[in-house]
Amino acid sequence: MVLNQLALATMILFMGVLNSAVARDRDHRGYGNYQCSFEDKGWEEHGGGHDSCGECLKHHGKCIRTCYEETYKCTVLGTDRYGTTREFIEEGSSQWRLEQKAMDRCDYLRYERCEPKGCQKETNVISRNRC
Numbered sequence: 001m002v003l004n005q006l007a008l009a010t011m012i013l014f015m016g017v018l019n020s021a022v023a024r025d026r027d028h029r030g031y032g033n034y035q036c037s038f039e040d041k042g043w044e045e046h047g048g049g050h051d052s053c054g055e056c057l058k059h060h061g062k063c064i065r066t067c068y069e070e071t072y073k074c075t076v077l078g079t080d081r082y083g084t085t086r087e088f089i090e091e092g093s094s095q096w097r098l099e100q101k102a103m104d105r106c107d108y109l110r111y112e113r114c115e116p117k118g119c120q121k122e123t124n125v126i127s128r129n130r131c
Contacts (some may be wrong), residue, residue, distance in 0.1 A: 053131030063131040074119040076102035078111030
């Protein structure tokens, strides 16, 4: 009985790891979207890798899984009635939401002109290991 429970717990844990490894565009710990790429250790001739470790290992002897998180930094420039300017910067995973949040802050503080200055995308590796 205890052995069956242990086997079930191990299977559930393994499925969770497997599902998170091949997931794309899922929320990662609430901080942003992450994606994983699966490529051979040498030169990847497919120009974008594979969809999973298993698929990569079918074609190559050694494969690397790299997971990365994409975040955005959006800036809005506000000008008050005296001509003084202030930058409103928001960082996170949703470009549209961040730009809107920065615009809302600018409007809330009663700046007369609030101009979006754009968003910069940043890609950070959060894990890299062998398949």
